[in-house]
Amino acid sequence: MKIAITAVSGQLGAAITKRAIEEFGKENVIGTARTPENAKSLGIKVFKADYNSKEDFIKAFQGINAVLLVSGMDKPENRIRQHQNVINAAKEAGVRKIVYCSIIGKPGTSTFDAVVNSNRQTEKDIKESNLEYAIGRNGLYIEPDIEYLENYIKDGKIANCAADGKCSYTSRDELAIAYSQLLKNNSLNGKIYELVGEAITQTELVGYFNKYLGTSLLFESMSPKDYLAWQQNTNGEFLGTIISGIYAKIRNGEFEIDSDFEKVVGRKHKAISEIINSYKNE
């Protein structure tokens, strides 16, 4: 079976590719990337393909049986059309199956909901495409918080508007294992799977950082309005709006999701504390 993975220059695409190489063999995995130079270290053939160009993907998908679509990073209104380019290219190139990396989230009214809704539209487009499919909805990965840890340490705290809402986290490596299964195991086709570990509060998250990574952080609860203003000031309007919307959804319980991980992988998702502990010596 020949598979193609999109956005292999990104961190999730690269993690899935490494796992897929183990599962399917290097000769059976190709990648696509807007910037192929960023994917050289994977050691597979990487076609240049921008989500804005269906033709790029038609070329890349020749002879491919299954495509894994990593969702894009553009504004929500642009993503839908970009994802349609990949779906339509798969159909035109004779691909049989598409696996899509979507996102968790109960419906809500936060400034992140446009992103969630764009992912739901792509899920619908895939279901209506007549391709075989499997859809994963990714929990929030823990890695960006780990990468941001130095900043939290400088501030002595994690401050956001999640209050005591719970969020179902995951990690890119756990997702990579799940997506290999969704590509390989056709008995999982035709369904949507929530790919998450257990749900924890921000206070619990801070507690794990303090316990396993030796920090002395506090959690500071901010109002959604103040947090939005702070985020936009710090990260700019687009990214700040997206990030503050994520924590507003956590506050509202809209990222507290029952997991389907075990159905896909055949074992429970690793505990979030265990994942955080694995960064102890890094």
Ligand SMILES: NC(=O)c1ccc[n+]([C@@H]2O[C@H](COP(=O)([O-])OP(=O)(O)OC[C@H]3O[C@@H](n4cnc5c(N)ncnc54)[C@H](OP(=O)(O)O)[C@@H]3O)[C@@H](O)[C@H]2O)c1
């Ligand atoms: N669940 C979560 O917690 C979470 C967190 C962050 C993001 N996400 C979503 O998951 C996706 C993957 O995340 P990640 O961690 O791998 O992010 P990442 O490391 O920033 O990678 C983003 C990838 O998207 C590619 N890309 C952006 N615009 C593109 C375009 N027009 N055409 C083709 N490729 C394009 C980038 O290509 P270049 O190398 O050319 O830039 C890069 O490969 C994101 O795109 C986002 O939708 C989820």
